[in-house]
Amino acid sequence: MFQILLGILKFPPKLSWPITGANTSDSGGVTISVGGQALWPTLTLALMLILPVTANAQYAYITNNGGNTVSVIDTLTNKVSATIPVGSRPFGVTATADAAKVYVTNQEGTVSVIDTATNTVAATIRVGSHPYGVAVTPNGAKLYVTNQEGTVSVIDTAANRIIRTIPVGNRPYGVAVTPDGRKVYVANDEFFGSVSVIDTATDSLAATITVGSLPIGVAVTPDGTSVYVANEYDDTVSVINASEDKVTATIPLNSVPLGVAVSQDGAKVFVTSPHSGTVSVIDTASNIVVGTIRGSFPFGVAVTPDGSKIYAAHQESAGTVSVIDTASETVVATIPAGDSPVAFGKFIGGPPNSSPPAATRHLPIDQPQIADRMTLGIPAAQ
Template sequence: MSLTVAASLAVPPAQATPASAHHTLAYIANSASNSVSVIDTATNTTTATIPVGTQPVGVAFKPGGAFVYVTNFGSASVSVIDTATHSVITTIPVGSLPRGVAFKPDGSLAYVANTSSNALSVIDTASNTVITTIPVGTGPVGVTVSPSGTFAYVTNGGSNAVSVIDTVSNTVSTTIPVGTAPAESAFKADGSLLYVTNYGSADVSVIDTPTNAVVATIPVGTEPLGVAVSPTRSRAYVVISGSDTVAVINTVTHTIATEIPVGTQPIEATFKPCSSHLYVTNRFSNSVSVIDTATNTIVTTIRVGRQPAGVAIAAIAGMST
């Protein structure tokens, strides 16, 4: 599978039901169904299916949980979903082949990586309009904003580099060479390290963010894509799409501690807040594997739409988990 195909990853719509109190919800972008599945993580069941644009792949909650932004790879747009009603309230035109999406911690801006435009769209979330476009490297795939909100890191799959964006000036402050065809990235909880999956070189680059230098390169399995770092344990979880596993990296020794079999061609992974549970999308199994990272075992598998790609989880604003 090429990185372009991986970047494009992305059930007839069911009647949506309002979000319930005391629940944390997972939103799954189903790239071949043109829909988003909503999972109640208390019961690990699908409670709604929301039609969006063509080939949705990226998904992220605006901080606070009131809205979800979904990148539509095939229709050059972002669907904005109201989580109270599970409905699309607006659609924002962006660049060509949008993939990753991430927010500043205060929720004021969303950043969208446009793979074919070689640029980052910056969305003002108050007006849901693009206020500027930032040229980056070739074939940007993923974008991650630092915990402080000061910088956004963009993985450029076609130029083997990470662009570092100053979120005050919305300009590129530096470019970091990494492995071949970088795909996704995730921060250590304190923001000191960034883990970057390199799809083409089958490894993970570890960036020291105070210096923006690569301090370690960790060999992993074939075609690594998504990555999630545990907020409470010294572990990073790397989705290995070529071997249908999740590699568990010890973030102290930067070695692989174990591997966990999941579904067919896993794509992305993210943690449920305040939980040891990791949710992994499996593209060709049309499912989500839920891993208990305390034991590194699968506790359940959830059926979703066709070819699931992105996943995001949050508690809805004003509601408890």
């Protein structure tokens, strides 16, 4: 690798490695020489090419239902980096796997398509009445939107148009796609609760599963084996075996569960309850509640891609977002958001190319500690 770099950078033919010295100049910078010749510009470019990137930007897109906006939170700094105007009463939200796009349901009957490179609305798609949940397939090709009228709109994301409308149960709410992209689970918010299962190959109803009363949120484990459904009215969470599409466990919560998210390793499920002001922690091995995190009025909940933090949106007029450390299960930060943040869905992602190759990092070499680590193959200490 480095021989290629040497050729590209065109070192003088009589100069040879290794670096023979690093001297601090009067200005406080570092001068590095090879064979007596200073290589400041050359090594600056070399460092730009070989030093690895350690920070990976991830963003939380929070729908503010009362403010008609989306707050963009940088999860590295826990600060709002942008506010995006969208449609009327935004509710559901999801990001594509590559995080190039974010989709937001607006209860006026539209979906806003956000380009995350510019944090602007690139398109608006009309769907059914009062859309709530939204989920995108792992390959980003199709979008599934639940409409209060009892249907799911299937959208071709390349054309931003509806290609099919699927009848499901009454008042469909939450929606989730399996990791392999083969199934979609839709929670129907009806008294005799049910979950509709959609076959994505045919975009038709494949099964209907009876769950608890008034199911709202739904999430699939990363391995695709289990589906967790929050039942608002009877204060339970239904656990569905995804291979058989049958309920295998019912977990009592003693609260009013709404939002659901699963940890990246699949070991824990996090369930929000606005009425009790809590986030319940469920151990997926035993399907028992093992912890309770206190909040304010949590609704939407999501886990960062690295699994280190949970973000919970509190649906209040002076809305906030709590940041929860997954290791200690404690709130470590509170971020002001917009009016009545909901963030119902998988609302955390990163910008396009958020994990750039090492060749894109720009670092000056005016620090002695960097010069001291110029031996080939050793990155600068962070």
